[in-house]
Structure formats: C-alpha cells, structure tokens
Amino acid sequence: MRSRQALASEFIGTAMLLATVVGSGIMGERLAGGNVAVALLANTLATGAALIALIATFGPRSGAHFNPLVTLIEVAFKRLGWATACAYLVAQVLGAIAGVMAAHTMFELPLLMQSTHVRTGPHQWWSEAVASFGLLTVILNVAKTRPDFVPVAVGSYITAAYWFTASTSFANPAVTIARSLTDTFSGIQPADVPGFLLAQFAGAALAFALFTWLETDHSKQHENHV
Amino acid sequence: MRSRQALASEFIGTAMLLATVVGSGIMGERLAGGNVAVALLANTLATGAALIALIATFGPRSGAHFNPLVTLIEVAFKRLGWATACAYLVAQVLGAIAGVMAAHTMFELPLLMQSTHVRTGPHQWWSEAVASFGLLTVILNVAKTRPDFVPVAVGSYITAAYWFTASTSFANPAVTIARSLTDTFSGIQPADVPGFLLAQFAGAALAFALFTWLETDHSKQHENHV
Amino acid sequence: MRSRQALASEFIGTAMLLATVVGSGIMGERLAGGNVAVALLANTLATGAALIALIATFGPRSGAHFNPLVTLIEVAFKRLGWATACAYLVAQVLGAIAGVMAAHTMFELPLLMQSTHVRTGPHQWWSEAVASFGLLTVILNVAKTRPDFVPVAVGSYITAAYWFTASTSFANPAVTIARSLTDTFSGIQPADVPGFLLAQFAGAALAFALFTWLETDHSKQHENHV
Amino acid sequence: MRSRQALASEFIGTAMLLATVVGSGIMGERLAGGNVAVALLANTLATGAALIALIATFGPRSGAHFNPLVTLIEVAFKRLGWATACAYLVAQVLGAIAGVMAAHTMFELPLLMQSTHVRTGPHQWWSEAVASFGLLTVILNVAKTRPDFVPVAVGSYITAAYWFTASTSFANPAVTIARSLTDTFSGIQPADVPGFLLAQFAGAALAFALFTWLETDHSKQHENHV
Numbered sequence: 088m089r090s091r092q093a094l095a096s097e098f099i100g101t102a103m104l105l106a107t108v109v110g111s112g113i114m115g116e117r118l119a120g121g122n123v124a125v126a127l128l129a130n131t132l133a134t135g136a137a138l139i140a141l142i143a144t145f146g147p148r149s150g151a152h153f154n155p156l157v158t159l160i161e162v163a164f165k166r167l168g169w170a171t172a173c174a175y176l177v178a179q180v181l182g183a184i185a186g187v188m189a190a191h192t193m194f195e196l197p198l199l200m201q202s203t204h205v206r207t208g209p210h211q212w213w214s215e216a217v218a219s220f221g222l223l224t225v226i227l228n229v230a231k232t233r234p235d236f237v238p239v240a241v242g243s244y245i246t247a248a249y250w251f252t253a254s255t256s257f258a259n260p261a262v263t264i265a266r267s268l269t270d271t272f273s274g275i276q277p278a279d280v281p282g283f284l285l286a287q288f289a290g291a292a293l294a295f296a297l298f299t300w301l302e303t304d305h306s307k308q309h310e311n312h313v
Numbered sequence: 314m315r316s317r318q319a320l321a322s323e324f325i326g327t328a329m330l331l332a333t334v335v336g337s338g339i340m341g342e343r344l345a346g347g348n349v350a351v352a353l354l355a356n357t358l359a360t361g362a363a364l365i366a367l368i369a370t371f372g373p374r375s376g377a378h379f380n381p382l383v384t385l386i387e388v389a390f391k392r393l394g395w396a397t398a399c400a401y402l403v404a405q406v407l408g409a410i411a412g413v414m415a416a417h418t419m420f421e422l423p424l425l426m427q428s429t430h431v432r433t434g435p436h437q438w439w440s441e442a443v444a445s446f447g448l449l450t451v452i453l454n455v456a457k458t459r460p461d462f463v464p465v466a467v468g469s470y471i472t473a474a475y476w477f478t479a480s481t482s483f484a485n486p487a488v489t490i491a492r493s494l495t496d497t498f499s500g501i502q503p504a505d506v507p508g509f510l511l512a513q514f515a516g517a518a519l520a521f522a523l524f525t526w527l528e529t530d531h532s533k534q535h536e537n538h539v
Numbered sequence: 540m541r542s543r544q545a546l547a548s549e550f551i552g553t554a555m556l557l558a559t560v561v562g563s564g565i566m567g568e569r570l571a572g573g574n575v576a577v578a579l580l581a582n583t584l585a586t587g588a589a590l591i592a593l594i595a596t597f598g599p600r601s602g603a604h605f606n607p608l609v610t611l612i613e614v615a616f617k618r619l620g621w622a623t624a625c626a627y628l629v630a631q632v633l634g635a636i637a638g639v640m641a642a643h644t645m646f647e648l649p650l651l652m653q654s655t656h657v658r659t660g661p662h663q664w665w666s667e668a669v670a671s672f673g674l675l676t677v678i679l680n681v682a683k684t685r686p687d688f689v690p691v692a693v694g695s696y697i698t699a700a701y702w703f704t705a706s707t708s709f710a711n712p713a714v715t716i717a718r719s720l721t722d723t724f725s726g727i728q729p730a731d732v733p734g735f736l737l738a739q740f741a742g743a744a745l746a747f748a749l750f751t752w753l754e755t756d757h758s759k760q761h762e763n764h765v
Numbered sequence: 766m767r768s769r770q771a772l773a774s775e776f777i778g779t780a781m782l783l784a785t786v787v788g789s790g791i792m793g794e795r796l797a798g799g800n801v802a803v804a805l806l807a808n809t810l811a812t813g814a815a816l817i818a819l820i821a822t823f824g825p826r827s828g829a830h831f832n833p834l835v836t837l838i839e840v841a842f843k844r845l846g847w848a849t850a851c852a853y854l855v856a857q858v859l860g861a862i863a864g865v866m867a868a869h870t871m872f873e874l875p876l877l878m879q880s881t882h883v884r885t886g887p888h889q890w891w892s893e894a895v896a897s898f899g900l901l902t903v904i905l906n907v908a909k910t911r912p913d914f915v916p917v918a919v920g921s922y923i924t925a926a927y928w929f930t931a932s933t934s935f936a937n938p939a940v941t942i943a944r945s946l947t948d949t950f951s952g953i954q955p956a957d958v959p960g961f962l963l964a965q966f967a968g969a970a971l972a973f974a975l976f977t978w979l980e981t982d983h984s985k986q987h988e989n990h991v
Binding site: 092095096099101106107108109110111114115118119120123125126128129130132133134136137139140141143144145146147148189190192193194195236238240242 | 796799800801802803806809810813891892895899902903906909910911914917918919920921922925926927928929930931932955975978979
C-alpha cells in the first residue's frame with residue numbers, strides 16, 4: 088500500500104513545512120524592526136497554520152508524518168515495515184532540505200548556507216525532549232481517538248511549543264538537519280544538531296512508553312474491576 | 314473506570330498546561346523588548362493553543378479537567394465520587410507544580426521560586442469570579458450539547474479571557490497555586506492566592522447554579538406548555 | 540419553546556460578549572505602549588475567540604443571536620414571533636450594558652461612562668453597512684447549510700471585519716448602544732450611535748434581500764432547467 | 766445547475782475577499798506606527814479568517830472558487846464547462862475590483878488608484894509559483910478527501926503563505942489584477958501583474974499535474990501489487 092505516491096507526499100509535505108519555517112522566519116525578522124517577539128509570533132502563526140493545511144492535505148496519502156520520530160514510532164507499533172520506513176526517512180530529510188532551498192530562493196539567499204546559530208546545552212536539550220514528548224503524546228492519542236482532529240491538534244500544539252520551550256521546539260530530526268543549512272532566524276549550527284537529535288529521540292521514546300502503558304494497563308484494569 | 318491512567322493523564326496534562334503558561338510567559342517577556350502587550354499576545358496564543366491540543370489528547374482518558382473547579386462540579390453532579398475527585402485534585406496540583414519546574418528548567422531558572430507579583434484587591438477578585446463563571450459555563454454547556462467541540466471552545470474562551478479580565482484569567486485553583494511558585498511574567502505572590510481561590514470558587518458555584526437552572530426549569534416548562 | 544432560559548442565555552451571552560469587547564480594548568490599550576495596531580490585534584483576537592466560545596455555549600438554548608439584527612431577520616423569516624423578539628431585544632440591550640459594567644468594574648473604572656470617541660461620517664456608515672451585510676450573509680448561509688460551523692464562521696468573520704472596515708465593525712445595534720457607555724478604546728459617542736444603527740439596519744436588510752433571492756430564484760431555475 | 770446565484774456568489778465572495786485584503790492592509794499600515802511586521806500580522810489574520818468565513822458561506826452555492834486558478838482547474842477536470850467558467854472568471858475579476866472600491870470608500874480614498882508598489886523579479890515569480898502550487902495542492906486534495914475542512918485548510922494555508930513567500934502570496938489572478946488598482950499596503954504596480962499571472966499559472970499547472978499523478982498512478986499500483 089505504501090507507494091511512490093506516499094513518498095512523494097512525504098517529500099512535498101516536508102518541503103512545504105520547511106519552506107514555511109525558514110521562509111516565515113526570514114520574513115518575520117526582516118520586517119519586525121528588531122522586535123524578536125514579533126518575528127517569532129509571525130514564525131509561529133505561519134508554522135502552526137501550515138501544519139493544519141499540510142496534514143489535512145497529505146494525511147490520506149502518506150499519514151503526513153513529515154517527521155522521522157513519527158515514522159519510527161509507527162515501526163515500533165509494527166504499523167510500518169523497515170523498508171518503507173527507511174524510504175520515508177530519506178524522503179523527509181531530502182524534502183526538508185529542498186524546502187530550505189525553496190525558501191532561500193524566494194528570499195534571494197544562497198541555495199544552502201551553514202548556520203552559525205548556537206543552540207546547545209542541557210536547557211536546550213531538556214526543551215527538545217519535552218517538546219518531542221509532548222508532540223508525540225498529542226499525535227498518538229488524538230490519532231487513536233479522533234483522527235480527523237489531528238491537523239488542528241498538531242498545529243495547535245506546535246503553536247504553543249514555539250513559545251513554551253527555550254529551543255522554540257524543533258521536535259523533528261528532519262527539520263533539525265535541514266535547519267542547520269540556513270543561516271537565518273530559524274537556523275541551528277551543525278555542531279549542535281546531534282544534541283538536539285538525541286534529546287528528540289529520548290522525548291519520543293518516553294511518549295511511546297507512556298502511550299503503551301496508557302493502552303495496556305487500562306485493558307487489564309478493565310478485566311479486573313468492571 | 315477512573316484509573317491510574319486517568320490520574321496520570323490529569324498529572325501530565327496539567328503539567329504541560331503549566332509549562333505552557335509559565336514558559337511562554339518567560340519567553341514572551343524576554344523577547345518582547347518591554348512591550349507587555351506583545352508578551353501577553355504570545356502568552357495568550359500559546360495557552361489557548363495548548364488547551365486545544367491537550368484537551369483533545371487527554372479528554373478520552375480522564376475528561377481532561379486539569380482544573381479542580383471542573384472536578385468539584387463533576388462531584389456536585391454526582392458524576393464523580395469523592396475518592397476519585399480527591400485523587401484528581403492531588404494529581405492536578407502536583408502536575409501543575411511539576412509543569413512549573415519543567416518550564417523553569419528549560420529557561421535556566423531555579424526549580425521553584427516564590428512569586429513577588431502582586432495580584433489582589435476587589436477588582437482582581439471580581440475578574441477571577443467572572444473568568445471562572447464564564448469558563449465553567451462554557452464547559453458545562455458545550456460538554457452537554459457538543460462534546461467534540463470542547464477543546465476548541467475552551468481554548469477560544471481562555472484566549473479571550475486573558476484579555477478581557479484584569480487578572481488575565483487564572484480561573485483554576487491548581488494553576489493559581491502553581492503560579493505562586495514562579496517569580497516570572499505569570500506569577501502571583503503566595504499571599505494573594507487565597508483571594509483568587511475564593512473568587513474562583515464563587516464564580517464556579519454561580520456557573521453551577523446557572524446551568525442547573527437552565528436544565529431544570531426548561532424541562533418543567535416543557536411539561537407545562539408543549 | 541422560547542423561554543426564560545432563552546432570554547437568560549441572550550442576556551448572559553451578550554453581557555460576556557461586551558465584557559470581552561470593552562475589557563480587551565482597555566487591556567490592549569493599557570499594555571500596548573501606544574501602538575494602536577497591537578492594541579487592536581489583542582481586541583480582535585479576544586472578540587473573535589469569545590464569539591466562538593459563546594455561540595457554541597448558548598446556540599442550543601437561544602440561537603445565540605446576541606444581536607438585534609439577527610433577531611429581526613428571524614422575525615422577517617417568521618421563525619420568531621414579535622413578542623419573543625421584543626423580549627430578545629430587551630435582553631440583548633440590557634445584557635450588553637451589564638457587560639460594559641462588568642468590564643468597567645474589572646478595570647477599576649466607573650460603572651458607566653459617556654463615550655467621547657467620535658465615529659461618524661459617510662465612510663464610517665458605509666463601513667458599518669458593509670460589515671453588517673457581510674455578517675448577516677455569513678450567518679444566514681452557514682446556519683442553513685452547516686449550522687455546526689456557525690461559531691467558527693462568525694468568530695472568523697468578525698476577526699476579519701475588525702480590520703477591513705474603517706469602523707472596526709460594530710455590526711450590532713445592542714453592541715453599539717452599550718459601547719456609547721464606555722469612554723475607552725472601544726467607545727462611540729452617543730451622538731454618533733443613530734448613524735451607526737441606520738447603517739447596520741441597511742446592511743442587514745440588504746443581506747436579507749440577497750439571501751431571499753439566492754434561495755427563491757434557485758428553486759425556480761431548478762424547475763425550469765434540470 | 767450553475768446559475769445566476771452561483772455567479773452572484775462568486776462576485777460577492779471575491780469582493781469581500783478583496784475588501785478584506787486591501788482594507789486590512791490599509792488599517793494595519795495606518796495603525797502599526799511603522800512596524801511592517803505588525804501591519805502584515807493584521808493583514809494575515811484578517812485574510813485567513815475571511816477565507817474561513819467566506820468559503821463556508823458560499824461553498825454550497827458556487828464552490829467558492831474566488832480564484833481563476835481554481836475555476837480553470839475545474840475545467841481541466843471537466844467538472845465545469847467553458848461557458849460557465851468564463852462567466853465565473855468575469856464575476857471574479859469584477860467582484861475583486863468592486864471589493865477594492867468598497868475598501869477605498871471605507872478608508873476615504875479614491876475609488877480606484879494605480880499602484881506604484883514594485884513587485885517583480887525572479888524571486889517574486891518563484892514565490893508566486895510556489896504559493897500557487899501549494900494553494901492548489903491543498904484545495905485539490907482536501908476537497909477530495911474532506912470537503913468540510915476546505916474553509917479551514919485554505920484559510921490556514923494562506924495565513925502561512927503570507928509569511929513564507931517573499932511576495933506575500935497573491936496566488937490568485939483576479940486578486941492580482943484588482944490589487945494593481947490600489948496604491949496602498951497590498952498593491953502591485955500594473956507593469957508587474959503579467960509576471961505574477963504567469964508564475965501563478967505555472968504553479969497551478971504543476972499542482973494539477975501532481976494531483977493527477979497522485980490519483981492515476983495509485984490505482985495502477987493497486988492493481989499490480991495488492
């Protein structure tokens with residue numbers, strides 16, 4: 088069932104997501120006259136809204152993962168084979184990089200750059216772990232009980248997470264890698280990428296464990312007490 | 314039916330709500346360059362969006378109260394026993410405090426602080442009473458006629474209430490207690506907590522009375538006139 | 540079927556709407572440091588969000604008109620009798636004034652004031668006519684084809700209309716009367732109220748005519764050509 | 766089935782869309798005190814919200830195209846005849862111009878002006894191609910799998926696209942032509958219109974090709990492998 092169409096959907100969807108993240112960051116910073124909060128408000132509004140539109144658009148074709156954490160958890164639940172998952176991961180990373188290139192072209196910048204934006208240290212890693220834990224917890228639970236609401240739930244969650252984490256919530260390894268290739272508002276210097284990825288995987292693993300516990304234990308209790 | 318899973322959901326949901334309220338307040342204030350309106354816009358956007366995502370996520374597991382006022386009204390309607398309710402209240406308060414600690418850690422602050430933010434006086438108490446009355450009126454009515462819309466209705470209501478009340482609408486005793494433990498944008502000094510709690514209980518009691526009257530009387534009229 | 544509960548719902552809903560409009564205007568202006576656009580953004584966000592929550596809350600009880608234009612059009616369609624309609628209008632105007640008083644009390648202002656905010660002239664009247672025409676067109680069409688979407692459609696429409704009209708879109712006679720009683724951001728001086736009301740009725744009448752034509756003619760064409 | 770009612774709906778809907786785009790641009794610029802980001806935030810919020818309300822309002826009557834790109838793709842899919850399509854295009858362009866006139870009248874400006882806002886060059890054209898490709902991809906896919914979500918998906922997409930493209934995402938030939946007639950925030954000088962139109966058609970053609978491939982190929986693969 089997973090097909091070239093699904094891979095194309097992951098590629099295009101992730102590309103449009105990154106074009107939004109990077110492009111709206113550049114636009115926000117250029118227009119905000121030095122007020123970083125206003126720039127981040129624009130960046131937030133654009134990213135949250137884009138997620139609503141893109142997940143609704145590509146959800147029926149590929150699941151609209153756009154995020155290796157989601158794909159790997161689908162593998163862990165045995166809802167996706169490793170072969171398909173690897174193809175998804177490649178499509179996501181290449182799509183993310185293509186999205187950065189698309190944004191740079193719109194704003195008259197080099198196709199790719201090397202970011203010099205420092206984002207490191209335990210506080211940033213903790214932020215990414217919390218952000219990723221929250222994102223996956225939202226996705227796993229809402230996808231199970233109310234799949235039609237996933238676009239709005241994810242868009243809303245990321246809108247919040249841009250502001251409540253010190254890292255502005257990357258929460259996505261493909262996004263993180265691609266954002267190391269832009270030296271603009273939303274960039275992260277390449278040296279800081281591994282720390283972010285590790286924190287993201289840790290947060291996602293915790294969300295996986297929580298969801299499994301919430302699901303498993305509940306049925307036991309159902310047998311014992313009802 | 315109420316289970317360890319429900320309590321965990323209340324704990325985690327309230328923790329993420331407080332991480333959002335406190336974290337986005339810190340981020341907003343740090344970035345806004347002294348424009349308090351811009352900081353509060355960021356705080357508002359994040360909190361409203363988080364409520365949409367979190368209520369959709371944990372609603373099917375615990376009812377997604379995240380608020381002692383909601384739990385106590387469920388008891389008043391005899392839809393929740395006292396034992397479960399007490400466990401809910403503990404989970405909410407502990408979760409709220411954990412959320413403040415999570416936010417402080419992200420922003421390199423002490424785990425807990427004592428707030429020095431003065432919020433007191435009849436105008437503030439009236440604000441909290443109105444805010445709590447409105448919140449519970451929205452929840453009780455929408456939960457009855459259109460439960461799927463509760464996440465959006467509550468997120469929208471709080472978005473409005475952050476701006477139309479002079480207190481920025483705490484409207485939640487667990488949130489109020491936890492916010493006394495942060496000396497940042499969203500804090501409230503401990504001495505001012507009891508006044509807020511009393512006002513919140515009064516507002517919730519009024520919402521309970523209104524809803525009961527709206528429900529009871531209507532059926533009588535139905536018998537008499539139709 | 541229309542009952543004391545419906546009237547109470549109109550009263551409370553309109554009161555909360557006005558508390559939002561006036562309260563968030565005061566809060567926005569106080570915090571925005573002189574940037575009127577930021578104050579109006581806060582006012583807009585709060586009002587649009589409040590409409591989503593309040594219409595969802597009171598829609599099943601009273602239709603959630605909160606607006607004499609809506610009530611009068613229901614009379615024109617013979618879906619509401621004159622007696623009920625008059626009671627609705629009284630509840631809306633009294634509720635609106637109560638909402639202004641609630642907001643003033645929150646922000647430590649006199650219970651009622653006389654506005655000195657000049658809003659007059661053909662450009663303002665044209666703005667109100669367009670705003671009211673649009674509002675009623677949205678309500679009539681969406682209520683017919685997709686009633687569950689009315690809260691979001693109306694909240695979204697008013698969010699837009701605050702910005703695309705020169706009058707910030709009152710589009711509601713009860714709101715207009717009540718806003719003459721606050722000398723704050725959202726006020727309108729009493730002398731300018733009649734012009735606004737006339738323009739609003741004209742816009743609503745046009746929306747009524749358009750909707751009637753859209754409905755009637757279509758069925759004729761259906762008979763002739765299909 | 767396409768009728769005078771549908772044409773009136775396209776005319777009025779496109780007029781209200783343009784009144785929103787142009788009017789909120791003027792209001793944003795006048796109030797923002799020189800902060801272009803704040804002005805564009807207001808413009809974005811208004812436009813995205815208007816699209817949600819207007820598509821929900823007129824969708825059942827005309828399909829709520831408001832955009833020649835959408836109409837032409839309906840022709841390409843043979844869901845609309847050329848005669849109706851031409852009438853739609855005329856209604857959209859005239860409606861768009863009427864909307865600009867309505868906005869100018871609200872803000873005490875001449876009925877129509879000639880824009881002097883330069884928007885040209887390969888980066889702008891690339892922006893418009895990306896914006897139009899994205900818009901049509903969202904519309905085609907969401908309209909197929911989840912038509913009720915189209916208003917929210919389109920409103921969200923345009924909210925994002927105002928910020929992630931360097932051109933602020935016109936993505937609509939009728940809108941582009943009409944915006945050449947306003948010398949305000951949202952204008953485009955007439956000489957730059959043809960470049961925008963060509964880029965928009967190219968982006969829409971690509972979206973059409975992608976959607977066709979996504980649809981066609983998938984069924985083939987279904988026959989071969991499942």
